[in-house]
Amino acid sequence: MCGIVGYIGGDQAAPILLEGLEKLEYRGYDSAGVAVYDQGRVQIAKAKGRLQVLKEMIHGGDDIRGTLGIGHTRWATHGEPSDVNAHPQASVSGKFAVVHNGIIENYLSLKEYLMRKGVAFLSETDTEVVAQLLEYYYHGDILDAVVKVLSKVEGSYGLGIICEDDPDTLYAVRKDSPLVVGLGEGENFIASDVPAILKRTREICRLRDNEIAVIRRCGVTVYNTEKEVIPKTPEHISWDISAAEKGGYEHFMAKEIMEQPKAVRDTISPRIRGGRVVLDQITLTPEQIRAFQRIFIVACGSAYHVGVVAKYILEDLTRVPVEVDVASEFRYRRPIIDEKVLVLVISQSGETADTLAALREAKRCGARVLSIVNVVGSSIANESDDVLYTWAGPEIAVATTKAYSTQLAVVYLLAIYLADALGRLTPEQYADYLRELEALPEKIEKILENKKDIQYYASQNFNAKDIFFIGRNLDYAMSMEGSLKLKEISYIHSDAYAAGELKHGTISLVENGTLVVALATQDRLFDKMMSNVKEVKARGAQVLGVAVEDNRKIEGQVDFVFYIPRACDIMLPSLAVIPLQLFAYYVASMKGCDIDKPRNLAKSVTVE
Numbered sequence: 001m002c003g004i005v006g007y008i009g010g011d012q013a014a015p016i017l018l019e020g021l022e023k024l025e026y027r028g029y030d031s032a033g034v035a036v037y038d039q040g041r042v043q044i045a046k047a048k049g050r051l052q053v054l055k056e057m058i059h060g061g062d063d064i065r066g067t068l069g070i071g072h073t074r075w076a077t078h079g080e081p082s083d084v085n086a087h088p089q090a091s092v093s094g095k096f097a098v099v100h101n102g103i104i105e106n107y108l109s110l111k112e113y114l115m116r117k118g119v120a121f122l123s124e125t126d127t128e129v130v131a132q133l134l135e136y137y138y139h140g141d142i143l144d145a146v147v148k149v150l151s152k153v154e155g156s157y158g159l160g161i162i163c164e165d166d167p168d169t170l171y172a173v174r175k176d177s178p179l180v181v182g183l184g185e186g187e188n189f190i191a192s193d194v195p196a197i198l199k200r201t202r203e204i205c206r207l208r209d210n211e212i213a214v215i216r217r218c219g220v221t222v223y224n225t226e227k228e229v230i231p232k233t234p235e236h237i238s239w240d241i242s243a244a245e246k247g248g249y250e251h252f253m254a255k256e257i258m259e260q261p262k263a264v265r266d267t268i269s270p271r272i273r274g275g276r277v278v279l280d281q282i283t284l285t286p287e288q289i290r291a292f293q294r295i296f297i298v299a300c301g302s303a304y305h306v307g308v309v310a311k312y313i314l315e316d317l318t319r320v321p322v323e324v325d326v327a328s329e330f331r332y333r334r335p336i337i338d339e340k341v342l343v344l345v346i347s348q349s350g351e352t353a354d355t356l357a358a359l360r361e362a363k364r365c366g367a368r369v370l371s372i373v374n375v376v377g378s379s380i381a382n383e384s385d386d387v388l389y390t391w392a393g394p395e396i397a398v399a400t401t402k403a404y405s406t407q408l409a410v411v412y413l414l415a416i417y418l419a420d421a422l423g424r425l426t427p428e429q430y431a432d433y434l435r436e437l438e439a440l441p442e443k444i445e446k447i448l449e450n451k452k453d454i455q456y457y458a459s460q461n462f463n464a465k466d467i468f469f470i471g472r473n474l475d476y477a478m479s480m481e482g483s484l485k486l487k488e489i490s491y492i493h494s495d496a497y498a499a500g501e502l503k504h505g506t507i508s509l510v511e512n513g514t515l516v517v518a519l520a521t522q523d524r525l526f527d528k529m530m531s532n533v534k535e536v537k538a539r540g541a542q543v544l545g546v547a548v549e550d551n552r553k554i555e556g557q558v559d560f561v562f563y564i565p566r567a568c569d570i571m572l573p574s575l576a577v578i579p580l581q582l583f584a585y586y587v588a589s590m591k592g593c594d595i596d597k598p599r600n601l602a603k604s605v606t607v608e
């Protein structure tokens with residue numbers, strides 16, 4: 001996730017910007033830059049890599065003199081990590097400099113429009129479009145230009161803007177991406193996260209969507225897009241810096257769980273345009289798609305669990321046979337693959353050693369590789385034939401949550417895209433799936449609003465010795481993820497079983513008080529699941545059920561139910577996973593575990 005900081009005051013801006021960016025490093029980034037108004041010109045310095053590279057380049061800020069500036073740490077989404085793609089991005093004459101968090105969804109059409117008007121672009125970023133549009137629509141009044149640009153861009157944005165025609169003003173705008181204005185004495189700030197400015201001020205104003213802050217040394221005025229003044233009430237920040245880094249949450253995992261509605265929305269919405277799934281990034285033709293006889297999915301850990309869900313969904317929608325394998329097994333089992341096979345590789349980090357080796361093995365055998373990756377420019381992304389990025393932003397907690405959810409979101413997009421190319425969907429089905437997909441972020445939000453119920457249940461059960469997760473089909477795939485999440489952060493022994501398999505051995509482990517989490521979201525398998533619930537209850541199990549809110553038949557059959565909103569069957573995993581993540585989190589928290597860095601685990605497993 002990118003970071004923004006901006007300064008206007010009486011001190012030198014560059015060192016303050018660098019110091020603010022340092023406080024945002026924990027969020028993850030791949031390049032950094034600053035722009036400072038320096039004697040009539042906007043000077044930009046930016047570099048790929050660590051902030052230290054930029055610092056050395058401008059000698060801690062001494063090389064760029066000026067008291068107005070903006071800075072940025074970039075996490076690549078559009079265009080690989082590079083000096084050119086780093087922010088700030090400038091307009092063609094260098095008059096405007098812009099830093100941006102978020103995604104401009106319609107940047108391609110805007111870019112084409114400007115190019116037809118003769119505007120030359122330097123970078124691959126969506127952000128450059130904003131800088132170029134500002135100059136294009138600027139006729140002497142910067143606020144007018146900002147308002148005009150906002151009427152053209154679609155997507156999410158936190159923007160910091162400076163212009164060489166106005167050395168006394170910093171502009172800031174937001175929509176669906178956080179941005180605060182920091183209030184000082186004779187100086188003011190902007191920041192995407194409070195830690196960036198906490199050393200200099202504890203008084204802030206939070207911008208709301210479509211608000212434009214016009215920030216001068218002596219004061220701040222906030223306007224709406226009609227240029228009407230919006231009164232703002234300052235807020236005093238009393239948190240310490242480490243709580244502030246986590247946005248006020250106790251752990252990054254909690255923060256990342258709560259970020260899921262946004263992460264899923266960011267991943268889905270830019271790819272649904274005019275009622276169609278648009279996967280600009282992939283080059284597969286309909287003929288190539290029709291030629292695939294099988295799909296293989298390879299991944300590790302939670303990404304593998306996404307693969308297990310994907311198998312059910314892809315087979316259901318495309319009717320193409322799908323095999324799913326953990327990468328460490330796949331790479332050594334001489335898989336039978338050739339050019340008629342599409343290999344789907346899933347990885348948050350894009351650097352997992354086993355997954356990368358599996359990818360290379362697949363390519364060696366002639367298969368076409370499509371990867372779903374979170375880290376832009378990572379090894380897996382670079383070596384794949386096609387990449388679909390999950391726009392989850394950096395994930396810091398070892399236990400994946402938002403990356404998992406966005407991988408699943410991409411699987412839905414891909415399944416619809418492939419099924420359509422294969423002629424497997426009627427227009428009505430296609431439209432229904434898109435409607436369901438677009439509704440997911442709001443439904444996830446609704447589940448998160450009820451997190452206290454899961455917290456309560458966790459408080460009653462955090463001392464459990466063994467916890468079993470059971471489900472059928474998609475619910476079995478979810479059981480696997482629920483169980484992994486719990487064991488990796490709480491150190492409680494846990495396993496996932498296909499509910500129908502219990503009686504073939506596992507049920508002998510169930511005794512008085514054993515905790516069983518029963519996923520029963522799939523209508524057509526509900527009665528079968530309830531039979532399995534009866535089996536474990538008859539042996540003394542305590543059962544937590546997860547069911548869909550309009551199916552109350554589960555009541556009385558389990559000891560506690562957590563309801564999720566209704567969605568079409570194939571999309572229920574996106575909802576069912578949320579209570580499982582919350583349960584793992586609260587159990588681990590009540591046990592006092594090191595949630596963000598569980599013992600023996602690393603975020604990215606780059607060794608075999």
Ligand code: M6R
Pocket residue numbers: 300301302303304346347348349350351352355398399400401484485488603604605
């Ligand atoms: O970076 P990757 O997605 O390739 O990582 C794969 C697994 O190591 C990862 O999902 C792991 O299982 C998580 N810690 C689970 O929360």
